[in-house]
Amino acid sequence: MSTVTIPRRSGTRYQAWRSFAACKGADPALFFPAEDAGRNATRAAKAICADCPVRVPCLRQAVDDGERWGVWGGLAERERRGVKPSGLRTCASGRHLMTPDNIYVYPGNGAKACRACRTERDASRVRDYSKEAAA
Numbered sequence: 307m308s309t310v311t312i313p314r315r316s317g318t319r320y321q322a323w324r325s326f327a328a329c330k331g332a333d334p335a336l337f338f339p340a341e342d343a344g345r346n347a348t349r350a351a352k353a354i355c356a357d358c359p360v361r362v363p364c365l366r367q368a369v370d371d372g373e374r375w376g377v378w379g380g381l382a383e384r385e386r387r388g389v390k391p392s393g394l395r396t397c398a399s400g401r402h403l404m405t406p407d408n409i410y411v412y413p414g415n416g417a418k419a420c421r422a423c424r425t426e427r428d429a430s431r432v433r434d435y436s437k438e439a440a441a
């Protein structure tokens with residue numbers, strides 16, 4: 307696990323990550339629900355963030371800027387409160403944030419792993435089995 311080392315935003319780099327956002331074209335209301343909309347109101351937005359390739363810089367910017375509203379990097383405002391820029395960590399692959407929703411705890415020994423990496427591994431195993439079965 308490593309600390310995120312995305313540089314502070316400046317010029318082109320800041321704009322660059324936005325062009326890869328999975329939420330491009332999505333309904334903004336999903337990401338900025340009404341205050342009284344309830345806990346589940348952010349579920350759809352978080353599902354989009356879960357597969358977003360720029361989740362790390364997105365969350366970093368929101369935390370750096372003290373963004374008060376909406377879902378950024380898969381976390382709602384209340385969930386971002388305890389996150390410090392220096393505390394943002396990624397999994398060993400460097401592609402996923404180790405936020406509470408992305409930590410898989412092995413039932414046997416309590417070891418922690420990246421849930422997104424496990425899901426990708428499982429999907430690629432299924433593809434391999436399918437290819438072998440079709441051959």
Ligand code: SF4
Nearest residue numbers: 327329355358364379
């Ligand atoms: S992490 Fe979520 S809010 Fe941020 S760019 Fe990606 S989809 Fe949009």
Ligand SMILES: [Zn+2]
Nearest residue numbers: 397402420423
């Ligand atoms: Zn991972």
